[in-house]
Amino acid sequence: MTVLGLIAGALTTLSFLPQVVRTMRTRSARDLSWTWIVMMTAGITAWCVYGMLRVDVPVIVANGITFVLVMSLAVLKARHERVVSTAS
């Protein structure tokens, strides 16, 4: 059952990697919702704090990686929107 949990965690965490790669490649993040990014970042931060309080390493690691990936999406979206705004 632990293996299933690890597979589940790896899938939901690493799923953000192809999204970051796509956003870097297409240089477009218009279809990503800022509300989604902000809520997701807040939620992942809360999960990290929760993991630290419980000294739960898998929760800290999984959410730490997801945090980095979602923050990358936020930076890419902010950068692309500034470029579009400057160009128009």
Add this chain to the structure above:
Amino acid sequence: MTVLGLIAGALTTLSFLPQVVRTMRTRSARDLSWTWIVMMTAGITAWCVYGMLRVDVPVIVANGITFVLVMSLAVLKARHERVVSTAS
């Protein structure tokens, strides 16, 4: 600490709602990665099975809601891409 976990779960689960609303409103999901959607769906399904095996209701509920929201994104993306493909 349980309250923090509930807040974290509510945030990461419900964060997908504004993304679904945005995709419905803009009728565009081009910037969403299919690989992300597929990996996320597989991961959430694994989390649901894990929750069922452990009889962990919060895990089942949170991932059940996320599953419905991510599947909505998949349906919207598939529909919009068919419309774009037919139009061009």
